[in-house]
Amino acid sequence: MHARLGASLLKNVKLSVRLGGLFLIFLAAFVAFALVAFRTVDEIKINSPLYRQIIQDKDAIADVLPPPEYIIESYLVVLQLLGDNDDAKAHWLLAHSRKLRDEYDARHTVWASALKEGPLRQALVVDSFEPAKTFYEIRDAEFIPKITAARAEKDPLLAASVKEEARRIVVDKLAPLYEKHRVAVDEVVRLATAGAKRNEDHAAAVLSERQSVLKWLGIAIVILALVITALTIGITGRLSSHLEDATEAASKVASGDLTVKVDADSNDEAGRLLAAIKAMTSSLNSLVTRVKEASIQLMSTATQFSATSTEQEAAVTGFGASTAQIAAAVREISATSQELLSTMDNVRGVATAAARLADDGRAGLAGMDASMQQLDRSTSSISSKLSVIREKAADINLVVTTITKVADQTNLLSVNAAIEAEKAGEYGLGFLVLAREIRRLADQTAVSTLDIEQMVRQMQSAVTAGVMEMDRFAEDVRQGVATVARISSQLGEIIERVGTINQRFETVNEGMRAQSQGAKQINEAMLQLNEGARQTAGSVRELNSATSHLRTAVDGLKTEISHFKVSN
Amino acid sequence: MLVLIIQIGSDRYALDARGVREVVPAVVVRTVPHAPPEVAGLATWRGQVVPVIDLVRLLRGQPCPARMSSRLVIVDYPTAQGPRPLGLLAEQVTDVERIDEKRSVDPGLTVPSATFLGKVHHDANGALVQLVEVKALLPDKLQTMLFAAADAEVRP
Numbered sequence: 129m130h131a132r133l134g135a136s137l138l139k140n141v142k143l144s145v146r147l148g149g150l151f152l153i154f155l156a157a158f159v160a161f162a163l164v165a166f167r168t169v170d171e172i173k174i175n176s177p178l179y180r181q182i183i184q185d186k187d188a189i190a191d192v193l194p195p196p197e198y199i200i201e202s203y204l205v206v207l208q209l210l211g212d213n214d215d216a217k218a219h220w221l222l223a224h225s226r227k228l229r230d231e232y233d234a235r236h237t238v239w240a241s242a243l244k245e246g247p248l249r250q251a252l253v254v255d256s257f258e259p260a261k262t263f264y265e266i267r268d269a270e271f272i273p274k275i276t277a278a279r280a281e282k283d284p285l286l287a288a289s290v291k292e293e294a295r296r297i298v299v300d301k302l303a304p305l306y307e308k309h310r311v312a313v314d315e316v317v318r319l320a321t322a323g324a325k326r327n328e329d330h331a332a333a334v335l336s337e338r339q340s341v342l343k344w345l346g347i348a349i350v351i352l353a354l355v356i357t358a359l360t361i362g363i364t365g366r367l368s369s370h371l372e373d374a375t376e377a378a379s380k381v382a383s384g385d386l387t388v389k390v391d392a393d394s395n396d397e398a399g400r401l402l403a404a405i406k407a408m409t410s411s412l413n414s415l416v417t418r419v420k421e422a423s424i425q426l427m428s429t430a431t432q433f434s435a436t437s438t439e440q441e442a443a444v445t446g447f448g449a450s451t452a453q454i455a456a457a458v459r460e461i462s463a464t465s466q467e468l469l470s471t472m473d474n475v476r477g478v479a480t481a482a483a484r485l486a487d488d489g490r491a492g493l494a495g496m497d498a499s500m501q502q503l504d505r506s507t508s509s510i511s512s513k514l515s516v517i518r519e520k521a522a523d524i525n526l527v528v529t530t531i532t533k534v535a536d537q538t539n540l541l542s543v544n545a546a547i548e549a550e551k552a553g554e555y556g557l558g559f560l561v562l563a564r565e566i567r568r569l570a571d572q573t574a575v576s577t578l579d580i581e582q583m584v585r586q587m588q589s590a591v592t593a594g595v596m597e598m599d600r601f602a603e604d605v606r607q608g609v610a611t612v613a614r615i616s617s618q619l620g621e622i623i624e625r626v627g628t629i630n631q632r633f634e635t636v637n638e639g640m641r642a643q644s645q646g647a648k649q650i651n652e653a654m655l656q657l658n659e660g661a662r663q664t665a666g667s668v669r670e671l672n673s674a675t676s677h678l679r680t681a682v683d684g685l686k687t688e689i690s691h692f693k694v695s696n
Numbered sequence: 697m698l699v700l701i702i703q704i705g706s707d708r709y710a711l712d713a714r715g716v717r718e719v720v721p722a723v724v725v726r727t728v729p730h731a732p733p734e735v736a737g738l739a740t741w742r743g744q745v746v747p748v749i750d751l752v753r754l755l756r757g758q759p760c761p762a763r764m765s766s767r768l769v770i771v772d773y774p775t776a777q778g779p780r781p782l783g784l785l786a787e788q789v790t791d792v793e794r795i796d797e798k799r800s801v802d803p804g805l806t807v808p809s810a811t812f813l814g815k816v817h818h819d820a821n822g823a824l825v826q827l828v829e830v831k832a833l834l835p836d837k838l839q840t841m842l843f844a845a846a847d848a849e850v851r852p
Binding site: 532533536539540543544546547550551560564567571 | 698700713714716718719720721764765767789790791792
């Protein structure tokens with residue numbers, strides 16, 4: 129479960145990131161290792177704190193413990209045995225003596241095999257060993273028995289002499305040997321100290337050299353790591369860019385764009401992949417182009433085919449329509465001639481009726497003419513009478529004018545009379561009154577005549593208007609008489625012509641009937657022709673639908689192909 | 697005082713009847729070329745040639761219309777050589793009237809070019825009547841022009 133999750137997580141991580149992660153892990157591990165190594169070396173080197181601790185501990189042990197290869201303790205035990213000791217002490221001293229010799233032998237064996245040839249071996253194994261060996265031999269062979277004998281002697285004098293003998297042995301034999309051994313050991317110490325010093329110096333030099341080398345090595349490794357990082361980034365970048373190019377190209381090809389340009393300039397795996405994609409794209413391109421061309425050709429062929437069949441269908445349909453039209457026209461002609469026949473009949477009836485009506489009209493008009501003549505005569509007489517009235521009015525006017533003139537003269541006369549009477553003074557007074565009366569009468573006369581004149585003028589204008597009306601009426605009547613005469617003569621003509629029309633209608637009727645028959649025959653022929661055209665049209669339509677199916681298929685192919693973009 | 701009434705338009709004027717010789721119908725007046733516009737021309741009265749003044753023209757600025765009531769009033773015009781007949785052409789000369797001289801009033805308005813218009817009276821109907829003074833009717837120049845010929849005719 130977790131592994132699968134990790135794998136799926138890794139799948140979503142880019143290759144460069146993965147490589148970078150790996151490299152970082154490696155670098156971290158290396159740096160950790162280098163740090164640990166450096167620290168370890170720094171900790172355990174000569175003169176390091178740990179080293180100093182070890183040396184110190186060894187020094188402490190060396191300072192405290194009696195050295196086994198140095199016979200000083202054995203010499204001391206010998207000197208102690210010379211003293212007065214109880215049994216237990218003496219016994220322990222003897223045992224300890226044996227033990228010390230064993231230790232020495234053991235250590236000697238170790239050193240004899242461990243040390244290489246050199247001054248130190250000479251000093252330790254040969255120069256210090258010879259007196260020590262002789263010392264132990266004399267001690268065990270001569271001294272120890274004397275001591276043992278002394279302890280066993282009951283007699284204190286004897287015991288003291290034996291002890292004296294033992295002491296003599298120590299002073300004469302063992303002390304020089306010990307001295308000799310001590311000189312040799314001093315030499316050993318000097319040599320060993322010099323060697324240790326030399327080794328320490330050498331080790332310190334080596335270490336410091338190694339440490340600087342390590343330091344430089346670390347720097348070199350860091351630089352190398354950086355270089356490797358850069359190289360890795362470069363390589364992964366190049367690889368991933370190539371892979372991205374390949375991915376992009378492949379996805380474009382997948383979406384149908386075949387115009388994609390692929391640069392395959394390298395010979396590595398990515399380059400080979402790009403080259404393969406390029407080859408694939410170009411071969412796809414040519415394939416799609418060929419298919420496209422083929423489909424276009426197919427389409428044009430189908431379109432041509434379709435157009436041709438459509439034309440054919442249109443032609444057939446047109447033919448059918450034409451025949452149908454002709455048939456319809458013929459039918460119409462037939463119907464029209466039938467209609468015309470009945471119309472002719474109607475017209476004949478109407479014409480006959482019209483002739484009859486015209487006859488009646490003529491008779492009526494004759495009566496009307498007579499009335500009109502009478503009317504004309506009456507208006508003439510009225511007109512003449514009105515003229516007489518007008519003349520009389522003019523006479524009256526004349527009289528009135530005369531009366532007016534007389535009144536005016538009278539007025540003038542009375543005025544002059546009044547003036548003359550005034551001039552006459554007192555004698556004229558009576559005459560003045562008379563003159564005034566005359567003047568008043570004259571004025572009244574003038575007013576009356578004015579009224580009469582007014583009335584006569586009105587009458588005159590009325591009579592004039594009446595005369596004019598009568599004249600116009602008489603003119604109308606005269607025109608009416610003339611019109612009636614004209615209409616009467618026209619009606620006579622109509623009656624005559626209607627008689628001749630009837631005969632012509634007969635001949636036209638005959639012709640119409642023949643035409644109707646012919647039209648019927650043409651109609652039947654046209655119906656047959658139309659049926660044929662309809663059948664042909666059906667066939668052509670079927671062909672057309674097949675062609676349209678083909679075109680739809682080619683269209684589908686074209687649509688599919690058009691998803692691919694092709695470079696020329 | 698008896699006056700002869702002359703009606704021109706809606707205005708009434710009066711002439712003193714004592715100065716009137718006769719009222720005659722408006723006979724044909726012979727026009728005199730180059731005469732002033734108020735001089736209507738010459739007329740014959742009782743065998744005498746009389747100069748005629750168009751009173752309508754003088755008072756209203758229009759020539760006297762030819763009506764039945766239009767008349768020629770012959771008046772005595774006082775000159776240095778004695779009274780002379782003068783014709784006055786006027787319209788609606790149909791009436792005489794007696795007016796009271798004492799009740800006449802001064803109009804209080806004198807137009808320099810019409811000094812011949814005299815006092816004002818109320819007639820019997822209450823309408824205003826203005827007297828026309830014949831002796832002030834003609835300016836000296838016109839008077840000389842009108843009566844020179846008549847004098848010349850009379851003298852031999």
